Amino acid sequence: xxxxxxxxxxxxxxxxxxxxxxxxxxxxxxxxxxxxxxxxxxxxxxxxxxxxxxxxxxxxxxxxxxxxxxxxxxxxxxxxxxxxxxxxxxxxxxxxxxxxxxxxxxxxxxxxxxxxxxxxxxxxxxxxxxxxxxxxxxxxxxxxxxxxxxxxxxxxxxxxxxxxxxxxxxxxxxxxxxxxxxxxxxxxxxxxxxxxxxxxxxxxxxxxxxxxxxxxxxxxxxxxxxxxxxxxxxxxxxxxxxxxxxxxxxxxxxxxxxxxxxxxxxxxxxxxxxxxxxxxxxxxxxxxxxxxxxxxxxxxxxxxxxxxxxxxxxxxxxxxxxxxxxxxxxxxxxxxxxxxxxxxxxxxxxxxxxxxxxxxxxxxxxxxxxxxxxxxxxxxxxxxxxxxxxxxx
Ligand code: ATP
Ligand code: MG
Numbered sequence: 001x002x003x004x005x006x007x008x009x010x011x012x013x014x015x016x017x018x019x020x021x022x023x024x025x026x027x028x029x030x031x032x033x034x035x036x037x038x039x040x041x042x043x044x045x046x047x048x049x050x051x052x053x054x055x056x057x058x059x060x061x062x063x064x065x066x067x068x069x070x071x072x073x074x075x076x077x078x079x080x081x082x083x084x085x086x087x088x089x090x091x092x093x094x095x096x097x098x099x100x101x102x103x104x105x106x107x108x109x110x111x112x113x114x115x116x117x118x119x120x121x122x123x124x125x126x127x128x129x130x131x132x133x134x135x136x137x138x139x140x141x142x143x144x145x146x147x148x149x150x151x152x153x154x155x156x157x158x159x160x161x162x163x164x165x166x167x168x169x170x171x172x173x174x175x176x177x178x179x180x181x182x183x184x185x186x187x188x189x190x191x192x193x194x195x196x197x198x199x200x201x202x203x204x205x206x207x208x209x210x211x212x213x214x215x216x217x218x219x220x221x222x223x224x225x226x227x228x229x230x231x232x233x234x235x236x237x238x239x240x241x242x243x244x245x246x247x248x249x250x251x252x253x254x255x256x257x258x259x260x261x262x263x264x265x266x267x268x269x270x271x272x273x274x275x276x277x278x279x280x281x282x283x284x285x286x287x288x289x290x291x292x293x294x295x296x297x298x299x300x301x302x303x304x305x306x307x308x309x310x311x312x313x314x315x316x317x318x319x320x321x322x323x324x325x326x327x328x329x330x331x332x333x334x335x336x337x338x339x340x341x342x343x344x345x346x347x348x349x350x351x352x353x354x355x356x357x358x359x360x361x362x363x364x365x366x367x368x369x370x371x372x373x374x375x376x377x378x379x380x381x382x383x384x385x386x387x388x389x390x391x392x393x
Contacts, residue, residue: 002061002079006068007163008051009076009171026176026204027051027073033238034067047160048117052082065169070236072202073179074171078155081164088123088131091156095164096135099154102166109146110136110166114156121158128156175204177238182206183286183316184279186271187242189225189346192290192319194233194336195327199318200288201237208282209240209392210275212247222344230392232336239393243278246386247271250379257371260353264298265360266369269310270380276313277384287315292322297356306360 010027028044028051035042040059045052053068061079068077081098083091099110114128123131132154133145157163185197187209201207211226223244234240254266275287291299298307308315319327331337369376 003081004055005080005082005163006053006064007078007080007165008053008068008074009078009168010051010073011075011173023073023176023179024051026179027071029178030071030073030176030238031068034071035064038063038067040064050159050163054082068171069169070172071176072172072174072204072236073176075173076168076171078165078168082161083164085118085121085158085162088128091128091162092132092135095132095154095156096139098164099136099166100139103152106140107142108140108151109144109149110152110154111145111147111150112136112154112156115158117157117159128158132156172202172236174202177201177204177206180204180206181286182208182282182284183288184275184282184284185209185240185288186275186290187211187226187230188290189222189229189340189342189344190290191324191331191337191340192292192295192327193288194229194290194340195330195334196288196290196316196318197233198236198330198334198336200316201233205286207233207237207240207288208243208278208284210243210245210278212245212271212274214248214251215246217248217251218345222346225339225342225344227390227392228339229336230390232334232339234393236334239391241282242390242392244388244390245274245278245383247383250376250383253372253375253379258368261355261357262360262365262368263353264356265303265306265365268298268303268307269365269369270376272307272311272315274380274383276311277380278387279313284313286313287311289315289317290319290327291317292319292324292327295324297358300358302359303357306362306365309362 024046028046031044031053038059041056043054043056045054065077068074083094112129112133114125116125137143152166155165180203183200183205185193185207187193187197197207209230213223227242230240230242250270251267254263258266279287291304294300297303328337331340
């Protein structure tokens with residue numbers, strides 16, 4: 001086992017005043033859930049302003065780091081040596097041995113930053129810095145101290161125990177899942193919606209998702225692709241309840257009854273209505289889409305306004321101001337891109353008009369929808385009541 005312990009750094013949740021413990025507990029719970037997926041047994045402990053993960057068995061370092069870097073709320077993971085408090089001589093020896101193990105290559109610049117939280121410890125922080133710095137320089141004559149931009153910092157925290165670390169792996173940031181309610185993600189097989197889900201989940205929001213499936217126009221493979229995407233997002237966001245809605249009848253009905261240049265907008269309005277029903281039945285207090293202004297006809301400001309008109313719940317569109325490339329960059333970072341670009345058909349593209357309206361007129365859309373009055377309510381009922389639920393984790 002390379003390291004016995006990891007120090008978990010968190011930033012934003014540290015500022016929540018009296019509610020801080022709620023955020024810390026949620027973070028610990030999330031760390032626990034993520035570590036359940038890797039081999040080994042771990043104790044997660046809290047000490048004022050610090051969370052530690054202590055390994056109780058052997059584990060695979062890369063696997064543990066892989067899990068911890070997907071926990072929202074964590075800003076940094078520091079593999080560390082944690083030891084009982086001891087005399088200063090012994091402390092110096094142990095720190096030096098640790099630095100030798102961590103940076104055997106030498107030729108580095110460094111600085112020592114000691115923090116004595118336990119004021120009973122007989123050596124001050126400044127003295128620790130000076131003495132340990134001296135030890136390292138002596139052991140590595142080709143190293144040098146650089147207080148402004150060192151290759152690494154040797155942190156020595158004298159608290160209940162002594163924590164020593166020199167490396168910090170960047171965490172996912174954000175807030176722990178479960179601290180900010182739940183929202184319903186409209187998840188298509190595209191590039192944008194998985195990224196949108198990731199971004200909102202990062203703010204501590206639990207996700208459910210809905211996929212509108214149009215068999216036989218969209219295939220089982222297209223559906224499987226959405227399931228795979230939900231699983232990829234779930235690596236960060238936790239288990240996602242995916243509602244698969246059969247949308248074929250509704251789409252065909254709209255296609256028969258309404259002007260074709262308004263198809264996409266009308267279809268999207270019904271998607272939103274169904275998503276909202278599912279949201280309300282499942283305690284979700286918002287909807288999420290991967291829309292970005294101007295990306296396609298249905299995403300102009302005019303179109304978005306028309307879509308929003310049917311929604312009572314707030315619609316969160318975290319990539320609204322992103323260029324496609326910025327969304328692609330994020331998709332690559334969270335590993336959804338390769339799956340998103342698999343070339344399966346999408347229900348929106350099958351029924352799309354050659355020249356969709358880009359400035360839909362709300363009155364005209366509402367008028368067209370009157371032509372659906374006879375059957376649409378029953379169809380919405382059926383679509384919701386025949387949903388298929390797939391848990392993705
Ligand atoms: P993506 O935005 O995921 O890349 P896309 O660009 O093809 O897919 P559009 O068809 O323009 O997206 O739809 C915009 C948004 O509407 C999507 O980001 C998604 O939130 C939602 N959406 C579209 N099609 C579906 C679907 N079949 N099921 C669920 N949500 C959908
Ligand atoms: Mg899109």
